[in-house]
Structure formats: C-alpha cells, structure tokens
Amino acid sequence: MHAQGNQVTNATGPAWVKNIPTDDLIKWRRHIHENAEVSFKEESTSEYVESILKGFNNIKILKPAKTSVVGILKGAKPGKTVAFRADMDALPVQEETGLAFASKNENISHACGHDAHTAMLLATAATLSKMKDQIKGTVYFIFQHAEEQAPGGAKDIIKSGALKDVNAFFGMHVLPNFPAGHIGILPDGAASTMSDEFSLTVIGKGSHGSMPHLGIDPIVIAAEIVNALQTIVSRNVPPGEMAVVTIGKFQAGNAPNVIADKAELGATIRTTSDATRKLVETRIKSLIDNITKGYGATYNLDYKNNYPAVQNDPALNKMAKNSAVSAVGKSNVFDAPMMTASEDFSYYKQIAPEVFLTLGVGNGVANHNPAFNLDEKALQNGVKVQVQIILDYLNQ
Ligand SMILES: [Zn+2]
Ligand SMILES: [Zn+2]
Known part of the structure; x- marks a missing residue:
C-alpha cells in the first residue's frame, strides 16, 4: 500500500x-x-x-x-x-x-x-x-x-x-x-484486536524411546493438537471474519531416546468480534479435549481472555x-x-x-x-x- x-x-x-x-x-x-x-x-x-x-x-x-x-x-x-x-x-x-x-x-x-x-x-x-x-x-x-x-x-x-x-x-x-x-x-x-491466550500441558506417560507401547507420547498428541487448531481459522471462522490462532510455544522432551511425560503449548488468539472470540475459544477447548481423550492422555488448560480491543x-x-x-x-x-x-x-x-x-x-x-x-x-x-x-x- x-x-x-x-x-x-x-x-x-x-x-x-x-x-x-x-x-x-x-x-x-x-x-x-x-x-x-x-x-x-x-x-x-x-x-x-x-x-x-x-x-x-x-x-x-x-x-x-x-x-x-x-x-x-x-x-x-x-x-x-x-x-x-x-x-x-x-x-x-x-x-x-x-x-x-x-x-x-x-x-x-x-x-x-x-x-x-x-x-x-x-x-x-x-x-x-x-x-x-x-x-x-x-x-x-x-x-x-x-x-x-x-x-x-x-x-x-x-x-x-x-x-x-x-x-x-x-x-x-x-x-x-x-x-x-x-x-x-x-x-x-x-482499532486493534481482542487478545486471548492459553497455556496447555498435555500429560502423557513417559517411557523408553524404544518401548513406545508402554508410554503415552505427549509430543505426538501435542503435534496433532497444533495441526488441528490450524483448521479453526480455515474451517470454522466465517470467511471475512478476522481471527488469528498462533501457537508460539511448544516445549517437550529432553533426550532423543526418552518418551516425555508431558508437552507444553502456549498460544495467542486475536479476534475482533465477541461471537468469533467465543467460537474460537469453544473450538480450541473441544479439539484439545477430544484429541487428548482419543489418545488416552489428560491435560491442564489455562485459557485467559486478555485485552479488549x-x-x-x-x-x-x-x-x-x-x-x-x-x-x-x-x-x-x-x-x-x-x-x-x-x-x-x-x-x-x-x-x-x-x-x-x-x-x-x-x-x-x-x-x-x-x-x-x-x-x-x-x-x-x-x-x-x-x-x-x-x-x-x-x-x-
Ligand atoms: Zn508494543
Ligand atoms: Zn509488542
């Protein structure tokens, strides 16, 4: 411009x-x-x-x-x-x-x-x-x-x-x-967006890297969550509505041969209308809940509504x-x-x-x-x- x-x-x-x-x-x-x-x-x-x-x-x-x-x-x-x-x-x-x-x-x-x-x-x-x-x-x-x-x-x-x-x-x-x-x-x-954020801990089960069947791998689950969250803006938010979902933090694991017991994600969410703000929050919570359940893991989610516009x-x-x-x-x-x-x-x-x-x-x-x-x-x-x-x- x-x-x-x-x-x-x-x-x-x-x-x-x-x-x-x-x-x-x-x-x-x-x-x-x-x-x-x-x-x-x-x-x-x-x-x-x-x-x-x-x-x-x-x-x-x-x-x-x-x-x-x-x-x-x-x-x-x-x-x-x-x-x-x-x-x-x-x-x-x-x-x-x-x-x-x-x-x-x-x-x-x-x-x-x-x-x-x-x-x-x-x-x-x-x-x-x-x-x-x-x-x-x-x-x-x-x-x-x-x-x-x-x-x-x-x-x-x-x-x-x-x-x-x-x-x-x-x-x-x-x-x-x-x-x-x-x-x-x-x-x-x-003139600016509303800002929300979440911190998520996916709790799996640690194991030897060579024995994945004895653990629940939180990295695989968290990766699945990261990908699924990308669909909120592309598949759920009406075209023309503004929304941003950015996962800016992904931390897990310490060694190549160890399956971690947890993975941590942090994300920021920007929207401009109350309806979209609510829609994005609902979809995020649902995807996290269902994906972790599907893999037999649990999670702690801290979802915060932060700055208004x-x-x-x-x-x-x-x-x-x-x-x-x-x-x-x-x-x-x-x-x-x-x-x-x-x-x-x-x-x-x-x-x-x-x-x-x-x-x-x-x-x-x-x-x-x-x-x-x-x-x-x-x-x-x-x-x-x-x-x-x-x-x-x-x-x-
Ligand atoms: Zn600044
Ligand atoms: Zn800044």
Missing part, C-alpha cells in the same frame, strides 16, 4: 518545534534500548524516566504502580485534562540487530519498540514543560509498565485512581512496515488526524488498517475516550522479531504529532 522509503519532511512548523530535544531523544532511546527490562520488572527503566522527568520544569511526578511513572504538567490556564501514554517494557527475546547499543541483558530486548515510545514521550514532556504559560488545562504523561504481559500494567494504573480526572487518552505505536515518520490513523471504533473515539480520531497533518504535513499522514496486534491501552477507555495511532519506522522487520529495528529519524515526527495532539485537544 505504502512504498518503503524515508520521506521525513522537515517543513517549518510551529515555534515550539525548536524546543524538541532531538539529540536527547536519541540518547534516551538508546539508553533504554541498551538496558531493556521485561514486563513488571522495569525497575531501572522507570528510575531513568523519573530522573529525566525531574530535570524538566513544572512537572509533578506520581508513581501509581511499582514500575510506572506519571508526569503531570499543569498549565497556567484552567481547562481539560489529557493523557498521552507510552509503554516501557521489553520482551524476552534475544536481540539480533547487531546495534552498538544492543541490549546488554541476555534474552531481553526492545523488539516491540517501546524504547522509542518512552523516549518520544519524554521529548514531548520536555517540549511542553517549556510552554506552561500557554497551556490551557493539564497534561498527564503516562510511562506505563508491562504492556506485553497480561494482565498488563494499564489495569494497575487505572486501579490506583491516579488517572480519574483524565478526559481523553492518546497513545502511539511504532510499526516497521510503514515508511519512517509516516503517521498511520487507525479506523474509528475497533482499542476503540478509537471517532471525534477525537478526526481531531488527531488534523493534528498530525498540521504537525508533519499531509504527505506524511495516511489512513491505516486496523492493527492485528492487541494493546492494554484499550483499558483506558474505562475512564475516558481513547485514540491510538501508529508511527512508521521503516525497515520492514516485524515487531517482536529478534532483528526488529527502527529508523530513528522517524521519532521526531512522533514527538511533533504528540505535542500537537495535546495542544489541539486542550485548545478545542
């Missing part, structure tokens, strides 16, 4: 553009990248964010959860309260980017780009902190922990009550399969598109298809309307891939759009 390429326009913008700390933006991103921490363990990342926020004028700091940080900027004039959210956690993925500032932590890396989210929101806070006199209302900068791992960090922050006065929430995610610096406006209504508020989404166009120019803004990814940003709509947008970062390697990387030139556009959205919302 959109060609790859680097077409960041640096058109002359509003006066505040010169206040964007462009060098720090990259420095912060690289520091966070190098010191990646997984969900719920973002201790040094949240300390780093807090220490940087402390260096800005006019920002009050809250710690609504152990590893979340919220900066609050109260403008000189009264008005509404708007929040922008960045997530800070990394993934249990061994980085393979070859970057000089690659993660120092083994098997942990920012393969989803949350390092960029955090750095951009810091730059947005830095820029706006110099504009207190012009700001009408209050801005919350939410640096959230644990987006990648259910039940997610958003729930903790909401539960703390720290965000109860917020009138609108905005969030932004980097996507590598769009040109660097291009802003994707997601659809009104459902992000619901873009139509009026705010329209405003955000106009903000993006005025911040980075029409040629850098496009209407993006819904994200098949899920987001715990979706929970914030319990408090107030929400809008989620995307930022193209070039390079084409998918989020969560060990080689995921981003074109840092894109980040400045992200900051411009964030600042513009916040100002437009408070001024409208």
Whole structure:
C-alpha cells in the first residue's frame, strides 16, 4: 500500500518545534534500548524516566504502580485534562540487530519498540514543560509498565485512581512496515484486536524411546493438537471474519531416546468480534479435549481472555488526524488498517475516550522479531504529532 522509503519532511512548523530535544531523544532511546527490562520488572527503566522527568520544569511526578511513572504538567490556564501514554517494557527475546547499543541483558530486548515510545514521550514532556504559560488545562504523561504481559500494567494504573480526572487518552505505536515518520490513523471504533491466550500441558506417560507401547507420547498428541487448531481459522471462522490462532510455544522432551511425560503449548488468539472470540475459544477447548481423550492422555488448560480491543473515539480520531497533518504535513499522514496486534491501552477507555495511532519506522522487520529495528529519524515526527495532539485537544 505504502512504498518503503524515508520521506521525513522537515517543513517549518510551529515555534515550539525548536524546543524538541532531538539529540536527547536519541540518547534516551538508546539508553533504554541498551538496558531493556521485561514486563513488571522495569525497575531501572522507570528510575531513568523519573530522573529525566525531574530535570524538566513544572512537572509533578506520581508513581501509581511499582514500575510506572506519571508526569503531570499543569498549565497556567484552567481547562481539560489529557493523557498521552507510552509503554516501557521489553520482551524476552534475544536481540539480533547487531546495534552498538544492543541490549546488554541476555534474552531481553526492545523488539516491540517501546524504547522509542518512552523516549518520544519524554521529548514531548520536555517540549511542553517549556510552554506552561500557554497551556490551557493539564497534561498527564503516562510511562506505563508491562504492556506485553497480561494482565498488563494499564489495569494497575487505572486501579490506583491516579488517572480519574483524565478526559481523553492518546497513545502511539511504532510499526516497521510503514515508511519512517509516516503517521498511520487507525479506523474509528475497533482499532486493534481482542487478545486471548492459553497455556496447555498435555500429560502423557513417559517411557523408553524404544518401548513406545508402554508410554503415552505427549509430543505426538501435542503435534496433532497444533495441526488441528490450524483448521479453526480455515474451517470454522466465517470467511471475512478476522481471527488469528498462533501457537508460539511448544516445549517437550529432553533426550532423543526418552518418551516425555508431558508437552507444553502456549498460544495467542486475536479476534475482533465477541461471537468469533467465543467460537474460537469453544473450538480450541473441544479439539484439545477430544484429541487428548482419543489418545488416552489428560491435560491442564489455562485459557485467559486478555485485552479488549482499542476503540478509537471517532471525534477525537478526526481531531488527531488534523493534528498530525498540521504537525508533519499531509504527505506524511495516511489512513491505516486496523492493527492485528492487541494493546492494554484499550483499558483506558474505562475512564475516558481513547485514540491510538501508529508511527512508521521503516525497515520492514516485524515487531517482536529478534532483528526488529527502527529508523530513528522517524521519532521526531512522533514527538511533533504528540505535542500537537495535546495542544489541539486542550485548545478545542
Ligand atoms: Zn509488542
Ligand atoms: Zn508494543
């Protein structure tokens, strides 16, 4: 749909553009990248964010959860309260980017780009902190922990009550399969999928590898389950309905000559309608139950309904598109298809309307891939759009 390429326009913008700390933006991103921490363990990342926020004028700091940080900027004039959210956690993925500032932590890396989210929101806070006199209302900068791992960090922050006065929430995610610096406006209504997951242990009976008749081989059974689950999307979900069933984990066995006593599977499920969500869950449970029974095995299944879909508020989404166009120019803004990814940003709509947008970062390697990387030139556009959205919302 959109060609790859680097077409960041640096058109002359509003006066505040010169206040964007462009060098720090990259420095912060690289520091966070190098010191990646997984969900719920973002201790040094949240300390780093807090220490940087402390260096800005006019920002009050809250710690609504152990590893979340919220900066609050109260403008000189009264008005509404708007929040922008960045997530800070990394993934249990061994980085393979070859970057000089690659993660120092083994098997942990920012393969989803949350390092960029955090750095951009810091730059947005830095820029706006110099504009207190012009700001009408209050801005919350939410640096959230644990987006990648259910039940997610958003729930903790909401539960703390720290965000109860917020009138609108905005969030932004980097996507590598769009040109660097291009802003994707997601659809009104459902803008991401619902996310469910399951953990399954198939319990067989261990045996000598040369004596299969004395055991019940859980690897064969689990393999059968993996194949059968592929038919849910192809044979059960109505054509045109969106559904994804991905088995991302399959662990069993320790030795070539030993029949294992159990096999473990983990899967993620994405859907966009309640009916399909239920249909997929019912089929998964039925296939697991019947296949294991058929082979004389038993199982433990933990099936979780996780994140709901992000619901873009139509009026705010329209405003955000106009903000993006005025911040980075029409040629850098496009209407993006819904994200098949899920987001715990979706929970914030319990408090107030929400809008989620995307930022193209070039390079084409998918989020969560060990080689995921981003074109840092894109980040400045992200900051411009964030600042513009916040100002437009408070001024409208
Ligand atoms: Zn992710
Ligand atoms: Zn993410």
